[in-house]
Amino acid sequence: MILIECQRCGDCCKGSAWLRLLVQEKDVQKWKETKRTDIMEYVCSECLRLVDPGNDKKPWKKEECPFLQTDNGRAQCKIYDVRPIACQTFPMVRCSDPECHQKIHLHHRFWAGKCKAFDQFRKEVESDLAAYLADKNGTQQIRLSDSDSK
Numbered sequence: 551m552i553l554i555e556c557q558r559c560g561d562c563c564k565g566s567a568w569l570r571l572l573v574q575e576k577d578v579q580k581w582k583e584t585k586r587t588d589i590m591e592y593v594c595s596e597c598l599r600l601v602d603p604g605n606d607k608k609p610w611k612k613e614e615c616p617f618l619q620t621d622n623g624r625a626q627c628k629i630y631d632v633r634p635i636a637c638q639t640f641p642m643v644r645c646s647d648p649e650c651h652q653k654i655h656l657h658h659r660f661w662a663g664k665c666k667a668f669d670q671f672r673k674e675v676e677s678d679l680a681a682y683l684a685d686k687n688g689t690q691q692i693r694l695s696d697s698d699s700k
Contacts, residue, residue, distance in 0.1 A: 560625025563615040573598040577634045
């Protein structure tokens with residue numbers, strides 16, 4: 551089992567990564583059933599994208615999730631108990647390419663170095679793998695992806 555310990559930096563709730571995620575119909579059903587009108591005011595009922603209730607329900611343009619808050623420098627989700635499925639399953643994402651043999655991938659923000667928790671995990675794994683391979687066949691370096699240049 552891979553365990554990645556969240557550092558509560560909030561980077562996964564900022565920028566364009568979360569903005570691309572659509573709220574799913576199951577999320578809306580859950581929020582309606584639990585009478586979470588505080589959440590529903592941020593969701594367009596037709597396209598399921600986030601909207602700005604303070605700006606005539608125009609598309610949400612701010613760079614961070616409206617439910618992200620910071621407490622003593624640590625990120626915290628205001629709707630954690632009923633957060634969207636996309637947030638619950640992060641850092642995994644379903645593959646949308648029908649030709650791909652993998653159905654689930656690690657989110658691209660991990661590989662782009664934008665997640666501090668994964669960065670730490672990757673350093674530990676790379677170090678362990680390099681030591682193991684050095685003992686087995688003299689290899690001194692191992693990389694988890696071609697884009698790693700660190």
